[in-house]
Amino acid sequence: MRLKLAAIGLGTIVLGLYFLLFRPAADADSYLRSFYVHLAAADFESAKVDTDKAIQLSPGNARYYGWRGYVLSQKLPSQCSASSGNPMTEVERGLAREAIADYRRVLERNSHDAIAHHNLAWLEHLLGDNSSAAQDFREAAALDPGTAAFSLSYGMFLEEMGNTQESRRQYEIAIELSPSILESPFFSRYRTRFPADADAIVAHCIKRLNEEELKRGQDPILEARLGKVYEISGDLARASDLLKRAASKLPNLPLVWLNLGEIYERQGDYAEATKCYRKANVIDGALAGPYFRMGLMYLRDRQNTLATHDLQAAATRWEHAKPITASHNNRLYAGTRQPVDDLLPTTLVWYTCTCEASAAYRALADLVPPKQRYFYDQRAKTCEQIPAPHGLEGK
């Protein structure tokens, strides 16, 4: 009889919890699903309504405040007004203040949210509160030292503050973690501003990664990183050797095959290059790079139908996937899977990643019928004119 009482008692408590806790949390999470749909359609008003409803149902969930802060920030300039010379309007300042309040609510609830620290820092910097911004940039990098974007942002902030020495150190950290940054719009523009520093960063990364590799004894991840840096610096023989070693130890790394394919292509071995791109494509079908590279190879061979198909496939993948933080967050926060990145400013991810979308759009503009040409031309222009965060270009 006591077992019966225990079962009924526990059932009743859980029933109460279901209506008080579990159901509201699930309902709030379902608003997050519609939020992502609205965000993808750039319908920020509806997206904000979704986060408001989610917050109403589950006010303890930091993630909803973070997304509301992100939506509120969508109408803000991507460059700091002080540097770009375009002062923010009162409406923009109001939005920035609201977004800051939301990110502070995130950190009150979950002080381990590195992205909230990072985005808050950028907003604080936008409003001119640079000491708080510096503190939050440091917090973000300390909480999640494996995310290169945090070090890059902090570096850009320091560069804008005039601390080029320390900013260079932050760029070095970021590039050691993710050498493909060397191929990003960020680094090519940095090179035009500071050519000697850019070369010094590449040299430093090669030295550091070599030291680390020696210390750790042929770590395939370090080999892959070092191979990429050598590839970008033009030492194809060493790059190829390192990437082959990495690929033989860990053949499941798609970017290693992509980079190896690029090296073969540059060496004129198109058959091997195609094999490598195919491997990268089979391992990760969401990767745009292999499609783009194969599309260009088809274009060179005048196989226009295949080229159009592959370039369109690449362009589609670039549109959707820039998973710097999205895949990370799926595993850190319980609930609905996050399909998009939540880094501010929204141009940051495009600005700091290897992205050949504009080249794909340019090639497609020549391949498609004239009616569709305008569409691809416009997209190419958008990609080429990504505004740099923090107003560094103005200097």
Place this chain on the structure above:
Amino acid sequence: MSAVAGVWLVNRLSPFVLVAALVVTYRSMPSAVLWFTIMTIVAALCADPDNLRLRSADLAVALTSAFEICSYVSSQYRANSVGGVAIVTAACLGYFFVRVTLGELRQVAAVAGLVGVGGAWLGARGIGQFLERSERLREAGLPDLIAFRATLMAPPAPWVPGEWFTLVLLTLCFALSFSVYLWLTHETLVAVCTLLLPAVLVTTLVLSLSRAAFGSVVLLCCTIPLLMIVYRVIPARQGSWILCSLLSALVLLLVCLRSVYPDVISAYTGGHTSQVRSGQGRVEIWERSLVLVRAHPVWGVGNSNAGLFLLSTAEQDDTTGFASRTFSLPVEVLVEKGIAGALLYGTLIFLLCSKFFLFMRASMQRVAELESATTAIRRRANAASVKELRAQMGMQCCFAAGVIAVLCRELTYASLMEHAVTLALFAILAALIVSIDGHEQCA
């Protein structure tokens, strides 16, 4: 009259209701909690009170439930912990549902059979995915399957392969217990036919290329006959023959698979770079987890918060990857639930073990008594009881071996508490160990 009808209905329907709840739980969490709650309350209201005795393990499960609900308050980030609390409470309700409704051996066998069929269906899908993906990789010139072991079987989101293998392992215990039940109740031909279910599940786990999953299969295959020999469910010679047959079947399966996929055997010798890195990464994560345990010793960081808190203990030079979990159930319990939670869960496992040993010892004596009847008529009359008691003991051995195999697999992978259906299946195993009390029934 209506009460009698209610009891009859609950007894007949409970295995099907339970399996339906597990199917719902596989995909959807919030409705699963409601489903488990309603069915447990209804079952408890309709159940026959004479059969219901509160045992120490029941009390420990109720306490665990209460602890998890209270620990929500002390969680370092509560929003993450809601799901974890829901999973544990749903599993505890599943436990009580089984305790309240499943006492008869046939009901238990029905549940085992249905879960086994469900598991085999999942396993067959996994094998299909393995064949398709391995072929694609081979065509692309990537024959090294070990490096791709995490992608060869793709369960539906939000499952990840490692968690899904634990689910398959759990269903394997049920499938094996169903075959053992049929065999010990002298339905030998049907028992042989039902071996198809464990065969599919074992093949899935062998093709997982996961050392922990494969090790658990070997452990399960060894523990079941050994327990049956130790507790004299079957004669030692017969038990040894079964043990040898099971191991030979495993070796044969490996040899057959090796002829098609040469990597299968080398996957279990553990020399591949990805496996070495996986091992190193685990050790690093456990070291970082201990830092968290020291920082939050009593109550831990809260349910589902290990990944979030491990993030801030990462080193910039690490290349072994992002630590989204602790990769060990004991470490996870310590990190997320603290010493208090670890003691509670430890007590629960201890009580389960003691219940199993007490039942098996008592049943062994009872069988001896029944078989030592002096007259032939008496012995013949007792034969049915002995058969039933042996079947109960055999199933208990399967459930206990299942608990051991799953806990061993979880030493290097924390997946049991990630999904309601895995924890619910484990709770059902525990409840069945506590519920089947042949000694009392026969007496």
